[in-house]
Amino acid sequence: MLRTSYLLRSVFWQEIDTRDFPGTRVTVSETRRWLRDQTLGAAPAPALDSAILALSELVTNSIVHSQSGQSSDGRITVRLARSAGALHVEVTDNGSSKSKPTVQLPTSTRSNGRGLLLVDQVVAFWGAHDGDKSRMMVWFLVDWA
Template identity: 30%
Template sequence: MNVQYPMGGLRGARTISVMRGGIAIALPSESDSTPTCWGRDFQMATEIPAQAEAVAGARHQLGKLLKRSGLSECADTVMLVAQELMVNAMVHGCENNPALPFSLRATHEHGCLRVEVEDPSMEQPHPRPPSADEEGGRGLHLVDALVTRWGTDSSAPGPGKTVWFELDLGAEEAAS
């Protein structure tokens, strides 16, 4: 399946293609002559079934996009934090039910990388102190330590929430 959608962005409207697997990616076109120092801008969106294999696939696609966009230096951190949010969406937001998908969006504009994970649950994530024998409970502490900012948004119409994080990239990494 290949469906085209217009998307707004730093340089105006771009067209993205939704390929098999539901991943939509928008990169600046080769013919874009708008002068800018933000040559690595992109938008990515995908819907993911609440399955571990799908989370791994989305993480891999995000990593490829970051590396292709010249953002290799932050790729490991972004993939780790995005995976944490996707696993939380799968386990807590979708209750491991593959029939309840969640979505992943990533954008890079103006030197800021933003990743959003939206799931159907209204339950807000909150860091909790893990006990020594607990397997989980450390993920949001990891998120908080690795990103510039993170938070949640429940203002969209309909049920669910979006958990997001941002990384402000240094001038040498943001400039082409």
């Protein structure tokens, strides 16, 4: 699916914007505002709401689980692209040697670990790629066609 995502983006996707954010908790709300501002009028409200929710979860994961949130100079890059009837979002961070993005089922003993389960429920497709081991990119696609 990941290769298809890149192929589709290169043929059909129009890049909206790419922006770097600091790896701090305030970044979560900043990325939500930025996504809404960049895509206002380009997607119906329910699709935009799903994209904002998914982006919040991925940025939170980057801050909590990657090196981007562990150092004062940590960065998170968000890229937005659109096509007729869909929005593609990528979140790239400084990676982690401890974990890879995976959906975890909730348990009664854990109060966290539901973010990617939520993402999986509100987007059409998502995936992750750690090409050079020092960076992790997680992407998702929201469609409304």
